[in-house]
Amino acid sequence: MKKLKITIKRYDGQKSWNQDYEIDYEKGRTVLWSLTMIREKLDSTLVFSSACQHGICGSCAIKINGKTVLVCQTPLDSMLNLFKTDRLIYEPMSHFEVIRDLAVAWEPKMEKMKKVNPWLIPIEAGTKENGFLQGADDFQKISSATDCILCGICTSECNQLEVNDGTFLDPFIFNKAYRFAVDSRDCASEDHVHPAYENELWKCLHCMQCVSNCPKHIDLTGEISALRNMSMKMGETKNQGARHARAFYEDTWKKGQLNETMLPIKTDGLLKTAATKVPFALRMMKTGKINPLELQKPVNGIKGVRELYDYAKEVEKSES
Amino acid sequence: MNLKYGFFPGCTLKSAEKELMMSTMEVARALGIELIELDGWTCCGASHIQDYDEFTATLVNARNIALGEKLGVEKIVTVCNTCTLMLRTAKKKIDEDGELKEKVNTGLERAGMQYKGTAEVTHLLWVLLEDYGLERLKEKVVRPLNGLKVANFYGCHILMPPNVMGFENPKNPQSMELIAEALGAETVNFDQRLACCGFHAVFPAEKEVNKLTRINCLSPKEAGADCLVTPCPLCQMQLDAYQPGAQKGLDQDITIPVLHLPQLIGLALGIDPDKLGIQRHVVDVIPMLRALA
Structure with a gap:
């Protein structure tokens, strides 16, 4: 029977090592299946997270042969064919603190996200009793941005975060800033745009990894561009990024x-x-x-x- | 396949990266590919202009594409990743949105032009694989690059986003390797093969991009490569012209020559390195050429 070789980057809270596993290959399975097989049949100490198994909860992203994907919706065969190999290497996402093995910590990211005031600052027209009315056109402006499932793939694939000291906001945080800045029910765009600007908005390298790997196809690069444009309209024009674009x-x-x-x-x-x-x-x-x-x-x-x-x-x- | 194309050089080919103009023209001539430079082309906006004004970005690139359509060619070819991305982005937006097309054409009319949507935008790398063919390219090789270890640095904008670029899977592309191997070179796998060069943020993120350049040069060097090769003049400029700055203060030697894709091809076609502009690099390519000889 065809065997599948999987190397997993392990971490027990103190030390890190690579561990090899071998399981029987089965056609048409997902990467999540391989992780579950390993944990159930070979090694009950393996830690990874997953919940919905339908690409909705965003909890199962890991790196496979260097590329970050949601394991629940990634066919094993697609990875084997893509890398023309019978050995896959699983690692935790990059640019996250690792808790154990493939599980990463989200709390520091949530703290960081607070910088852009990721909540609605309501216009006066909204009331607790009646809520808010929003027309179709206005809803369209936030429709795609609100699809974000906080899986962290954009962060893991971001080239700026690879060399940054940690100030640069993760792409999903820029998405959050954008999402509230353009929401017709929000009265304080500046409170979302300005912190984005202050936290290195112009340092995005425009590498397109975030937008290319987002499982919800959110136009993160377009949003960053829109945030830059908004920041200029709010008067932030005397910086290198704005002057460069203007040139x-x-x-x-x-x-x-x-x-x-x-x-x-x-x-x-x-x-x-x-x-x-x-x-x-x-x-x-x-x-x-x-x-x-x-x-x-x-x-x-x-x-x-x-x-x-x-x-x-x-x-x-x-x-x- | 008719090998006649509209040619969109992009700004760097007229200034800092003239050697890419030289080598592209030499290689096209040697392969029998006709490149007709678009008359009156403008800057594509280099992935910056849309931050300032998105609609103007679409308009100027619609105009660029319309210049190609006027030539009656099927394809407009570029040799810069970012130019390809900017032109294809504008084209995709306009082709998928009738209202936008009308709006764009109302503007173009004032310049006496029209965007029809009849010409495709492509990159020389894709032309070589799609239209020219590897077998034909192999037949043209007179000086196989035997023994040369090539590290292919794709650059982001020839791969991503895939819904705009779409030539190959950005997670594991092979086009550059196929060309290098057809030329007789050996390809080297290295960690930073698909990394970003950082060029587009070299001003606001100088420190970070400098660090990236170090990693991007060290990674292929440690993997045993003799040179980096890239299909993008912006990657080339970042990796070559900024290399001495990235070396500063570092004990480890990061020196590695950085070739444009047409230069690598030109060498295998037996074209005089001077005609390929090899002497115009900041990091000396001559030692690599001597070793190859």
Whole structure:
């Protein structure tokens, strides 16, 4: 009979080790089945969490061969085929404190989430007796964001959290900030957006891991972009991230293409650029990568490009 | 398959990453792929412009795609992951939303243009696999890269999000390995193969991205690779031009040359390394070339 080899990263609260297991392969099973088989037949000390078995409770996410998935809805065969292997490696999610084996701690994350005031700050129109009325259009704005099941996959896959000191908010926390910031029943967008801004909103690397791995297909990257836009509209425009985004917007209007030589100055300001970017700039000039003397001509049809900018402003005005 | 494409170079090919322009054109010529540069293309917004204004991001990229449609080509090809993502994102939004399409075209009309939705947006890596074919590529190899250990660094935006990009499974892609092996090179598996280069946050997250660059260079080096290869000029710039900065203050040597995908192909096609712009790298590629010779 075909055997399935599984290595699990174990942790008993003090030490960590890799443990190999072997179970009989059965076609059409889920990863959760393999974990249950191991615990029931081979090793009752193995700790993992799962509850609903239907991708709703969000409690069973682990890493398999480096990629985080909900084990209850992941077929074993899909993983075996994807990695072309008969050995799978199970690990707890990254960027979480591990309690035991594959079980991670959520309390620190919940504490961190409080920073964005993840609750409704109600408008006056709502009452305890009658609740709130919300139209279909307004509901659509929060519909996808409220699908979050707090599984933590976005956190585990986040590239910024891999190198961050822990200040950067987990993607699901940004989702929570966004969800209340755009809720028509909430009267204090700023109370959700501003803490997101203060907690390194602009440090998102735009790697798209969160949005690509979310089992509920929430557009987390789009939400982060919307939060950035809201923060700028709330006046937070004098930071590197906002100035960088603005440089792309303006350069495209001016010449159609980016002025790479000027980009650091536009983003960091002249003084900071002079203080920090000189060795980098010299390296770039030495290899011919930047040439400050090169003149940039506007692209053909630049007038049309500017027409588009005017048009976008008109549309925004008419829709607001 | 007709090998005639609209070509969207993207801003870096006109400035910091001119060697990617050089190597792309050399390789296309050698393979008989016709690349017609779109006349009047603009910056795609590089995954930043939508933070400032999302609708403008869609409009400028609709215009870019419309320039390609005007050429009558089936596909617009790029050599930058992020350009591919930005153009495909705009295209997907417009193609799936009739109302948006109408709104976009009302704007484009003022510029005397129209977005039809007839041209696909693709990347040279995909063209080589989908249209050109590995067997044909193998036949063109005159200088197989035998003995060269290549670490493929995909970069995020050629893979994700899969509902926009969709060429291969982002959890375990193989396209880069297939090309490198067709060229005779040996591919090296390494922890950071699918990591982010951090380029898009190099200003606001300088410290973190610097750390990421260290890991991204050390990981392939420790796995025994001779070089990194990437299909994205932004990854290349981050890993190459920022490498000396990432090395600073570190005892361990992280030095590893970083090639653009067309440069790797060009070497196997026997193209003179100078014509591929090899001398324009911050991290010297020459020692690697000597070892290969």
